Amino acid sequence: MRKPVIIGVGLTPVGEHWKLGLRDLAVEALLNAMEDAGVDKVDSLYVGNMASGSFVEQENLGALIADWAGLGNIPAVKVEGACASGGAAVQEGVKAVMSGLEDVVAVVGVEKMTDAWPSDATRYLAYAADAEWELFHGVSFVALNALAMRLYMKEYGYTEEDLALFAVNAHANGAKNPYAMFKKVIKVETVMRSPYIADPLKLFDASPIADGAAAVIITTEEKAKEFVDKAKMIEVAGMGRAIDTINLANRKDLLLLKAAKVAAERAYKMAGVGVDNIDFFEVHDAFTVMAALSLESIGAAERGKGAMLAKEGQIAVDGDYPIQTLGGLKARGHPVGATGVYQTVEAVWQLRGEAPNQVPDAEVGLTQNIGGTGSNITVTILRRV
Amino acid sequence: MGKPMQVARYWRHFKEKYRLIGGKCKSCGQVHFPKRPVCPECGSQEIEEFQFSGKGKVVSWTIIRNPPSGYEYYKPYPIALIELEEGPLVLAQLTDVDPEEIDFGMEVEMVTRKIREFSEDGIILYGYKFRPPLK
Numbered sequence: 001m002r003k004p005v006i007i008g009v010g011l012t013p014v015g016e017h018w019k020l021g022l023r024d025l026a027v028e029a030l031l032n033a034m035e036d037a038g039v040d041k042v043d044s045l046y047v048g049n050m051a052s053g054s055f056v057e058q059e060n061l062g063a064l065i066a067d068w069a070g071l072g073n074i075p076a077v078k079v080e081g082a083c084a085s086g087g088a089a090v091q092e093g094v095k096a097v098m099s100g101l102e103d104v105v106a107v108v109g110v111e112k113m114t115d116a117w118p119s120d121a122t123r124y125l126a127y128a129a130d131a132e133w134e135l136f137h138g139v140s141f142v143a144l145n146a147l148a149m150r151l152y153m154k155e156y157g158y159t160e161e162d163l164a165l166f167a168v169n170a171h172a173n174g175a176k177n178p179y180a181m182f183k184k185v186i187k188v189e190t191v192m193r194s195p196y197i198a199d200p201l202k203l204f205d206a207s208p209i210a211d212g213a214a215a216v217i218i219t220t221e222e223k224a225k226e227f228v229d230k231a232k233m234i235e236v237a238g239m240g241r242a243i244d245t246i247n248l249a250n251r252k253d254l255l256l257l258k259a260a261k262v263a264a265e266r267a268y269k270m271a272g273v274g275v276d277n278i279d280f281f282e283v284h285d286a287f288t289v290m291a292a293l294s295l296e297s298i299g300a301a302e303r304g305k306g307a308m309l310a311k312e313g314q315i316a317v318d319g320d321y322p323i324q325t326l327g328g329l330k331a332r333g334h335p336v337g338a339t340g341v342y343q344t345v346e347a348v349w350q351l352r353g354e355a356p357n358q359v360p361d362a363e364v365g366l367t368q369n370i371g372g373t374g375s376n377i378t379v380t381i382l383r384r385v
Numbered sequence: 386m387g388k389p390m391q392v393a394r395y396w397r398h399f400k401e402k403y404r405l406i407g408g409k410c411k412s413c414g415q416v417h418f419p420k421r422p423v424c425p426e427c428g429s430q431e432i433e434e435f436q437f438s439g440k441g442k443v444v445s446w447t448i449i450r451n452p453p454s455g456y457e458y459y460k461p462y463p464i465a466l467i468e469l470e471e472g473p474l475v476l477a478q479l480t481d482v483d484p485e486e487i488d489f490g491m492e493v494e495m496v497t498r499k500i501r502e503f504s505e506d507g508i509i510l511y512g513y514k515f516r517p518p519l520k
């Protein structure tokens with residue numbers, strides 16, 4: 001099969017974009033990525049988006065964005081996997097290139113969340129849970145994660161302060177990222193003083209509702225030579241994707257992200273690497289407890305030891321397991337369907353040696369994008385060519 | 386979300402939501418809630434109805450302070466994962482309980498309660514909640 005490489009990235013800052021709509025954000029990121037890659041046309045477009053129909057009453061994003069970006073009569077569709085929509089869209093783009101069907105593919109992840117009232121936004125996000133057996137009972141996404149957080153603390157003896165360290169790390173890194181929503185360093189006390197939104201989960205354990213778009217251009221290693229130098233080519237070396245029960249209550253093991261474990265195993269196998277070869281991890285820290293569970297499920301930590309990595313300082317950029325090197329969902333912001341593409345862009349920066357918060361000599365990076373309460377997960381491994 | 390919703394969408398789940406009827410696999414004997422078309426344990430499609438006792442224990446819980454729209458009425462309210470006597474977990478609101486009393490392993494029983502209303506002329510949804518057993 002053909003070797004897929006990313007040759008261009010583009011993005012908008014994450015934030016509350018009152019003046020920009022979904023299409024403005026998506027087109028800006030997409031055109032930036034095409035410019036970065038030096039391409040003026042693409043064979044197809046994959047759009048990662050979770051809930052545009054609910055948030056801005058707009059579906060059919062393939063047509064909307066390709067039309068407004070002036071891409072002509074190309075094939076273009078939306079890819080949806082809840083908050084993992086972005087990661088899934090990247091993987092669909094890679095598959096199209098690998099298969100030989102398409103040579104130059106654009107992927108854009110976009111979400112416009114702040115046009116909705118906060119309580120409606122909470123409802124739309126919960127559409128990724130089980131409508132009949134979870135949302136029906138008035139549960140929010142935050143609450144489902146809070147149920148897991150309480151269990152994780154009890155099972156392994158951690159405190160709220162221990163988990164707060166993930167937020168502290170994300171903010172320390174996000175402070176250096178010009179595209180991050182929060183560029184402010186925080187302390188454990190900042191997290192502890194923030195109000196409970198679903199006990200024991202506090203406001204600062206959670207990622208913010210935000211707007212944003214990020215894009216990548218994917219082609220083959222052979223074709224890439226027409227557009228960019230080798231230093232700008234980043235290989236998509238491995239990828240995996242899996243689902244778990246949509247309803248948290250239907251899981252046998254509530255603290256194992258089985259979908260991430262399976263997806264990571266597939267990605268490691270395809271890339272021919274193990275967890276020890278990975279120089280940094282962009283894991284899905286929508287909630288602090290999810291950062292811990294993610295590290296465990298992808299093999300960076302043993303069961304119950306994910307939060308130990310934070311306590312030992314190993315998750316910082318100069319540690320053995322750097323995570324959220326540009327702020328993660330917590331500080332960069334979490335425009336849900338765009339997040340997986342933001343992670344990809346940030347991994348490309350690291351591997352090109354262009355990151356504002358550079359991991360020294362990064363050769364291989366991993367992104368892990370979670371949809372639902374761990375019900376739909378993508379893992380992608382990127383490597384310098 | 387004040388819009389009236391289709392009644393059919395809710396009455397098709399009356400058995401589960403009013404009476405806690407789930408499924409039992411005729412092939413491997415596994416019980417599940419809710420009832421599924423395919424047994425997650427063995428893949429069999431021979432599933433019969435199964436009546437749960439409604440007794441269970443709290444496995445984890447939270448207090449919802451920022452509910453999704455449509456559920457503001459009870460805010461703040463406790464939600465729990467409950468392990469039913471017969472095995473499966475179920476997610477539900479806790480009712481008739483002081484949030485301070487809730488703890489791991491607390492015994493609870495199923496009751497039928499109002500879940501939400503859809504505006505003045507809209508339908509009212511009922512379903513299971515769980516409470517500490519009456520002495």
Ligand SMILES: [Zn+2]
Nearest residue numbers: 410413424427
């Ligand atoms: Zn069975």
